[in-house]
Amino acid sequence: MGISIKSFNDLDDTVNNRGFVHPLSEISLAFIEFAKNAPGSALDIGAATGVATIPLLENGIKTIAFDLEKQHLDILYNSTPDPYKKNLHTMVGHYPMDINLEKKSVGAVLISQVLGFLSGDEIREGFKKLNVCMNHGAKVFIINYTPYMSITASFVPVYEKRRRTKEAWPGLVQNISKYCTDKELLHNLPNTLNLLDPMILTRELVNAGFSIENSYFLGGMDVPEKFRLDGREWVGAIASKI
Ligand SMILES: C[S@@+](CC[C@H](N)C(=O)[O-])C[C@H]1O[C@@H](n2cnc3c(N)ncnc32)[C@H](O)[C@@H]1O
Numbered sequence: 026m027g028i029s030i031k032s033f034n035d036l037d038d039t040v041n042n043r044g045f046v047h048p049l050s051e052i053s054l055a056f057i058e059f060a061k062n063a064p065g066s067a068l069d070i071g072a073a074t075g076v077a078t079i080p081l082l083e084n085g086i087k088t089i090a091f092d093l094e095k096q097h098l099d100i101l102y103n104s105t106p107d108p109y110k111k112n113l114h115t116m117v118g119h120y121p122m123d124i125n126l127e128k129k130s131v132g133a134v135l136i137s138q139v140l141g142f143l144s145g146d147e148i149r150e151g152f153k154k155l156n157v158c159m160n161h162g163a164k165v166f167i168i169n170y171t172p173y174m175s176i177t178a179s180f181v182p183v184y185e186k187r188r189r190t191k192e193a194w195p196g197l198v199q200n201i202s203k204y205c206t207d208k209e210l211l212h213n214l215p216n217t218l219n220l221l222d223p224m225i226l227t228r229e230l231v232n233a234g235f236s237i238e239n240s241y242f243l244g245g246m247d248v249p250e251k252f253r254l255d256g257r258e259w260v261g262a263i264a265s266k267i
Contacts, residue, residue, distance in 0.1 A: 043142055
């Protein structure tokens with residue numbers, strides 16, 4: 026029995042102005058594969074209506090679907106057939122503030138297109154909290170927006186200058202509408218985004234005690250057409266708890 030909520034072949038709006046539900050990325054697919062034999066439950070942070078949670082449930086994996094928005098999780102829960110519900114635990118809350126899970130209980134974590142809505146301090150706090158609730162050998166899988174998207178193309182020189190002067194969070198844009206005047210493109214996005222890159226993710230994951238497996242730019246055809254720029258639109262990272 027498969028679960029079907031809606032077609033995920035294209036972008037679906039979130040209801041809280043926090044971007045979109047994206048088709049599964051290669052990072053999310055790697056997370057689902059790893060979660061099948063992970064040393065603990067799967068944790069999907071910013072699960073939305075369940076684009077990654079659903080395949081986990083279909084594979085019989087115990088999953089915590091965590092999201093800021095109750096309406097997203099209600100859609101997920103109500104669309105989940107009864108036999109799968111025993112493996113689904115939905116949690117409404119703010120990451121990192123409300124992540125207080127049992128120590129070493131989590132085996133695999135996905136944070137897909139969520140960190141961009143957080144401050145640098147929140148990203149730091151979140152990785153430290155995750156390290157505590159993750160078991161040894163557990164992995165965290167991350168995907169996030171970078172400055173190299175169509176909507177922030179004219180912000181790239183600012184970002185690159187900040188990188189050269191070694192600012193801690195060079196991709197923090199507090200006024201995206203200054204850089205993109207096409208309101209249609211900015212639909213359903215907040216005016217502030219913390220755009221990340223492989224260097225920043227590596228730095229913060231290592232500082233929080235993780236070992237980096239991979240941290241790289243990705244994009245191109247995997248990115249919705251309206252956001253494509255030069256193939257570096259997203260950053261992906263995989264790290265393990267030592
Ligand atoms: C851009 S959507 C991504 C959904 C899905 N992970 C994906 O990759 O398609 C962001 C999701 O993260 C949730 N979110 C944003 N900030 C959050 C936070 N601080 N804590 C928990 N969830 C958050 C939003 O409610 C939304 O469902």
